[in-house]
Amino acid sequence: MGTINSALSLTKGALDADQAALSVVANNVANANTTGYTEETPDWQENQAINVGGIQVGDGVTETGATSQRDRVLEERLDQQQQLASASSARLTALNSMQALFTPDSGSSSSTAGDIGSDITSFFDSFSSLESDPTDNALREQVLSSASTLAGDISSAANSLNAQSAALDQEASGVVSQVNSLTGAIGQLNLEIQSISPGADAGTLEDQRQQDLSQLSQLIGINQVSTENNGLSITTTSGQLLVSEGQSFQLSTGTVNGATDFFLGGTDITSQLATGGGQLGGYLTAREVDIPSALGSLDQLANSISTSVNAQNNSGTDLDGVTGTVANPLNIFKVPATVAGSAASMSVSMTDPNQIAAAGAGSGTGDNSNAVAIASLAGQTIVNGQTPINYYSNFVSTLGATVSEVQTENTAQNASVTQLQTQNNALSSVNLNDEAAAMSKLESSYQAASQVFTLLNTIMASALNLGEETAVS
Amino acid sequence: MHPAKPELKELVVEASRALARLDATRLEELALSCQALTRARDPEDPDERMQRMRQAREAEADMAVFARVLEATRANLNVMNRLRALRVVQLEYTERQARAGLGAEGGHGDH
Numbered sequence: 001m002g003t004i005n006s007a008l009s010l011t012k013g014a015l016d017a018d019q020a021a022l023s024v025v026a027n028n029v030a031n032a033n034t035t036g037y038t039e040e041t042p043d044w045q046e047n048q049a050i051n052v053g054g055i056q057v058g059d060g061v062t063e064t065g066a067t068s069q070r071d072r073v074l075e076e077r078l079d080q081q082q083q084l085a086s087a088s089s090a091r092l093t094a095l096n097s098m099q100a101l102f103t104p105d106s107g108s109s110s111s112t113a114g115d116i117g118s119d120i121t122s123f124f125d126s127f128s129s130l131e132s133d134p135t136d137n138a139l140r141e142q143v144l145s146s147a148s149t150l151a152g153d154i155s156s157a158a159n160s161l162n163a164q165s166a167a168l169d170q171e172a173s174g175v176v177s178q179v180n181s182l183t184g185a186i187g188q189l190n191l192e193i194q195s196i197s198p199g200a201d202a203g204t205l206e207d208q209r210q211q212d213l214s215q216l217s218q219l220i221g222i223n224q225v226s227t228e229n230n231g232l233s234i235t236t237t238s239g240q241l242l243v244s245e246g247q248s249f250q251l252s253t254g255t256v257n258g259a260t261d262f263f264l265g266g267t268d269i270t271s272q273l274a275t276g277g278g279q280l281g282g283y284l285t286a287r288e289v290d291i292p293s294a295l296g297s298l299d300q301l302a303n304s305i306s307t308s309v310n311a312q313n314n315s316g317t318d319l320d321g322v323t324g325t326v327a328n329p330l331n332i333f334k335v336p337a338t339v340a341g342s343a344a345s346m347s348v349s350m351t352d353p354n355q356i357a358a359a360g361a362g363s364g365t366g367d368n369s370n371a372v373a374i375a376s377l378a379g380q381t382i383v384n385g386q387t388p389i390n391y392y393s394n395f396v397s398t399l400g401a402t403v404s405e406v407q408t409e410n411t412a413q414n415a416s417v418t419q420l421q422t423q424n425n426a427l428s429s430v431n432l433n434d435e436a437a438a439m440s441k442l443e444s445s446y447q448a449a450s451q452v453f454t455l456l457n458t459i460m461a462s463a464l465n466l467g468e469e470t471a472v473s
Numbered sequence: 474m475h476p477a478k479p480e481l482k483e484l485v486v487e488a489s490r491a492l493a494r495l496d497a498t499r500l501e502e503l504a505l506s507c508q509a510l511t512r513a514r515d516p517e518d519p520d521e522r523m524q525r526m527r528q529a530r531e532a533e534a535d536m537a538v539f540a541r542v543l544e545a546t547r548a549n550l551n552v553m554n555r556l557r558a559l560r561v562v563q564l565e566y567t568e569r570q571a572r573a574g575l576g577a578e579g580g581h582g583d584h
Contacts, residue, residue: 073552073555073559074552074553074556409541411541411542412538412541413545414493415542416548419493419546419549420549422495423553439557442495442549442553443550446492446546446547446550448497448500448503449491449492449546450543451500452488452504455504456484456507456536459511459525460481460533463481463522463526464526464530
């Protein structure tokens with residue numbers, strides 16, 4: 001009887017195990033379209049063998065739970081690439097807005113902030129025109145008008161950059177509450193996972209934690225450190241602790257020099273966050289690096305043009321026979337106090353066109369030698385060793401190159417994220433054969449792409465070398 | 474009538490896209506197109522040379538993108554290869570443990 005009972009028990013056990021396994025499969029099917037759900041496979045445990053007449057007989061298996069088909073290494077790599085892609089996306093958006101300020105609209109010669117390049121040329125050209133008739137009032141009015149357009153466009157561009165910086169400041173501050181909410185949730189999930197399932201996969205709880213991690217990676221650059229009992233610690237990419245198992249550490253903000261800075265445990269970590277990745281990293285890089293760099297260039301341009309033109313005008317004689325002095329200067333532009341801020345505050349201070357000193361010092365009012373000298377400043381290296389127009393052109397080209405570089409990075413990072421998502425989906429959602437197929441797809445795509453790259457590279461090198469034909473097999 | 478030859482820029486952009494979505498078949502087709510493009514050229518024709526030079530210049534920025542996507546793919550492939558190696562070691566370890574466990578019990582599994 002014992003043997004029959006054992007056999008029945010074994011059969012019942014097998015049915016129970018099958019039933020439990022079917023529940024896991026049913027759960028997989030039910031959640032097939034649930035975002036972030038990872039397929040689970042049933043775990044089987046061999047039952048203790050039974051002794052029948054001195055012979056050990058196997059007693060089947062019991063279904064002991066389910067394990068998610070996740071891979072932390074792959075998920076971490078995906079999160080890492082996602083934070084790079086998010087950072088470059090946020091930075092690219094800011095850079096494109098900056099570039100639009102200096103790019104003439106299609107079909108028009110002026111951009112949002114005018115066309116500073118043309119303004120510089122027109123301003124110095126107005127002095128060339130004045131050379132022909134230094135006493136002509138209309139030509140004198142034209143000089144002040146073109147000076148006003150130049151100053152207005154430079155000032156407007158600087159003010160737009162400052163407004164963009166303020167907008168980025170707000171965007172960055174908005175990220176903090178989301179980060180704090182996610183780190184708090186991850187800490188809580190850590191506690192639940194550690195208490196419910198310290199030795200095995202915690203299924204949906206881990207899915208939830210992974211989803212939170214993915215969202216967090218889009219917002220801020222993080223490192224993940226697995227701890228005992230399925231726990232997880234999270235630090236910023238520069239090592240500041242955000243989550244330690246069940247405890248989370250909140251980011252806070254404060255105003256420093258008129259901008260929002262970010263603190264963790266009382267330490268200002270703004271510069272570390274700027275290089276760390278995620279949307280916050282992108283916003284902060286644009287706010288801390290790209291905009292100050294553009295503003296610095298505009299300040300230098302405004303300061304050099306203002307001081308050089310003012311100095312030259314003060315060395316000549318105006319239409320009333322007056323020469324500028326320290327007490328009564330003949331300044332065309334408002335004198336900038338420092339280089340920083342010169343662009344935003346650039347304006348024309350001269351209101352009387354007669355004060356334009358077209359004549360040389362000691363010469364009659366009909367003389368044009370000082371107008372010639374001011375016009376020639378256009379070709380002199382008065383802005384950081386470059387002519388004004390070359391300096392401005394180089395500034396615009398450098399900005400364009402940065403935009404292009406970040407665009408390239410962003411495209412490549414997004415492509416990398418797409419590839420990793422494909423691999424991750426293969427691992428989490430399908431069987432091992434499909435996983436191997438996905439891996440093989442990655443390998444064959446890489447090989448085929450390498451071949452295409454080599455061919456294209458050869459074609460391009462050959463085309464650019466004009467006439468130097470290169471053999472391609 | 475000959476089909477219109479694709480601009481070099483289009484080929485490069487399409488190669489980046491195909492690699493991003495791991496479309497090996499499309500990449501192989503593109504490799505064939507590149508080979509055909511090489512064979513079809515006439516190095517003596519000055520107009521064609523000028524056109525090729527223009528196309529190459531226009532495709533330069535996209536080629537940089539393609540290079541970066543290729544580099545990212547190689548990095549991903551390295552990660553996946555390391556992952557696979559780790560899994561194989563893990564599987565072997567689990568199997569060895571299972572065999573050792575069964576051997577010690579001396580029982581017959583009947584799963």
